[in-house]
Amino acid sequence: MVDTKVDEPTQIQDGEATVVPPRLAVAENRRGSGEDFAALADEITVRDLDFFYGKAQALFGNTIDFKKNRVTAVIGPSGCGKSTHLRALNRIFNLYRDQRASGEILFEGSNILSKDTDLLELRRRIGMIFQKPSPFPMSVFDNVAYGLRQHYRLNRSELAMRVEHALKRSAIWDEVKHKLNEPGNALSGGQQQRLCIARAIAAEPDVLLMDEPCSAIDPVATAKIEELILELKDKYTIVLVTHNMQQAARVSDYTAFFFQGRIVEFGSTTDIFSCPTEKQTEEYITGRFG
Amino acid sequence: MSTVDIDIPPQAGAPRGSMKAETRGRRLRLGDPIFRGLATASGLFLAVAMVGLGVVLVIDSWPAITGLGTKMLTTVAWSPSTGEYGALAALVGTFLSTLVAMVIAVPLALVIALLLVELVHPKVSRVVGTVIEMLASIPSIVFGMVGIFTIVPFMQDHLVPWVLSTPLGKVPGIAPGPNYAGGGVSIFTAGVVLAFMVLPFITAVSRDVMKMVPQVTKEAGYGLGSTTWEVMRKISLRYANSGIVGAIFIGFGRALGETMAVAFLIGSVFTSLPHSVFDPGTSIASLIALNFSEATDKLQISALIELGLILFILTILFQVAAQAWLRRVQRVTGGRA
Numbered sequence: 001m002v003d004t005k006v007d008e009p010t011q012i013q014d015g016e017a018t019v020v021p022p023r024l025a026v027a028e029n030r031r032g033s034g035e036d037f038a039a040l041a042d043e044i045t046v047r048d049l050d051f052f053y054g055k056a057q058a059l060f061g062n063t064i065d066f067k068k069n070r071v072t073a074v075i076g077p078s079g080c081g082k083s084t085h086l087r088a089l090n091r092i093f094n095l096y097r098d099q100r101a102s103g104e105i106l107f108e109g110s111n112i113l114s115k116d117t118d119l120l121e122l123r124r125r126i127g128m129i130f131q132k133p134s135p136f137p138m139s140v141f142d143n144v145a146y147g148l149r150q151h152y153r154l155n156r157s158e159l160a161m162r163v164e165h166a167l168k169r170s171a172i173w174d175e176v177k178h179k180l181n182e183p184g185n186a187l188s189g190g191q192q193q194r195l196c197i198a199r200a201i202a203a204e205p206d207v208l209l210m211d212e213p214c215s216a217i218d219p220v221a222t223a224k225i226e227e228l229i230l231e232l233k234d235k236y237t238i239v240l241v242t243h244n245m246q247q248a249a250r251v252s253d254y255t256a257f258f259f260q261g262r263i264v265e266f267g268s269t270t271d272i273f274s275c276p277t278e279k280q281t282e283e284y285i286t287g288r289f290g
Numbered sequence: 291m292s293t294v295d296i297d298i299p300p301q302a303g304a305p306r307g308s309m310k311a312e313t314r315g316r317r318l319r320l321g322d323p324i325f326r327g328l329a330t331a332s333g334l335f336l337a338v339a340m341v342g343l344g345v346v347l348v349i350d351s352w353p354a355i356t357g358l359g360t361k362m363l364t365t366v367a368w369s370p371s372t373g374e375y376g377a378l379a380a381l382v383g384t385f386l387s388t389l390v391a392m393v394i395a396v397p398l399a400l401v402i403a404l405l406l407v408e409l410v411h412p413k414v415s416r417v418v419g420t421v422i423e424m425l426a427s428i429p430s431i432v433f434g435m436v437g438i439f440t441i442v443p444f445m446q447d448h449l450v451p452w453v454l455s456t457p458l459g460k461v462p463g464i465a466p467g468p469n470y471a472g473g474g475v476s477i478f479t480a481g482v483v484l485a486f487m488v489l490p491f492i493t494a495v496s497r498d499v500m501k502m503v504p505q506v507t508k509e510a511g512y513g514l515g516s517t518t519w520e521v522m523r524k525i526s527l528r529y530a531n532s533g534i535v536g537a538i539f540i541g542f543g544r545a546l547g548e549t550m551a552v553a554f555l556i557g558s559v560f561t562s563l564p565h566s567v568f569d570p571g572t573s574i575a576s577l578i579a580l581n582f583s584e585a586t587d588k589l590q591i592s593a594l595i596e597l598g599l600i601l602f603i604l605t606i607l608f609q610v611a612a613q614a615w616l617r618r619v620q621r622v623t624g625g626r627a
Contacts, residue, residue, distance in 0.1 A: 128513035150514065151515060
């Protein structure tokens, strides 16, 4: 886990003389600060993304680059569209009749919003972790093997090997290695969430979309998952929606601040948290609204 | 997380004495006990009716229980002249026709429930769901008549001859026995009509348990690149499977006790065992219905009442088992989901 240091409280000029909560300092050793953003390889490039629930527009012209092997945090107040944005990236919104997106989401050079996208393959390559742990009603082993069985032809030993590998990568192997045949929902909440991460990475994705993965679990389990996110970014590109700014500061390389369906500010996490250029961003991260 | 700069007076929220509403000063101390008494009496009435029914059945069937003993359940005979009564044929016919009904109705009900929950537009789902529930309220005699005029001829002219012409027609249990009467009036036909009658119950209950599958669990399946079919088969059905077992129990209990439609269609052969589902036979309920009005022999009446007692116990057992099972399922899925 990355250390979080806290600066002295500061005053904001234009407001009344209120005490502003301490600003979050970001860890020194993160990427994002000081590297050449434009030179990094693109994983997903979003251009002018609009999103509609029926007639109500929820996203307005979102343009953002998610870079390979980086953790990009998406923050913003409730209802700002951060989850909606995430759900566009693997087109899970297509399950619902009245939801649609327009614009471009480029993944490996092709627009995934186009009609001829292979959704099954897209969702294998862009895995998703949900707010609430969602183990399937089957054993721990079968949960992790689910995606593998679906997308690959593997013999028993290969399957077992890959399940073990995924569980180890998700830092849960030691806790479940003797309970592989027990039902997945018999695990604790935090374990269930790591099981879901194992299930997602077993299918060998390139990207992991995490929709507030720690909001339903306790602080100790949260710490474990944050640690895991930092480890996983060596291999995966991670987009992390979170309402917890400390979490964004702790684990992300880049941060996008969403407000009312628009991306107000995007930059390295260091910059966003230490010297935001937009007033709305500053007010949000210092806890003045949201 | 917002800082709101509104001054809230510390006492706000606590009503002052002057604002207190005056009470109506009611002194109805009798209302509650009266209502409680009425409610208890009504509840007790149900329990008493249930127990009373059981007791009357036992008392009236006592001559048969003591006079015939286990012969009632193990022999095939129905002869007032010799005083021999054995209902084995009716038991076999009941279970066979119920089995046929379940084999047809369960897969059909599951497919319809899946369609209603997962695939069709919510509006269509509501309309079709209502139609299916209406199907449940059609009197069984109507099913019986429709069965006689349409299904019996269809079985006799098309389905049964065709099945018997295939290699399947040689399999024991399908190959016709000595009582074979063309296959139109048969245990199988009764089972088919029974299937339509229990279909709404099984569909409605399985639809309700499938609706309990959390959306996020299904989304997680889609998120891993599953097709709708895979999510339904591997996740929804598995999640709902114990609830579906409960639904099947309910259907089974209903099919066991169904009388009129079966009496019309099953053929009323109660003096010999059926060799095949295409043979005519009888069921417990139709045996009672068709013999009771003509029964004069005391032992026969008592034997028929004993059959009623058997049916009473069987259907209660199935209902209780189904309800207990469903309650358990709701607790497990509701608590853990």
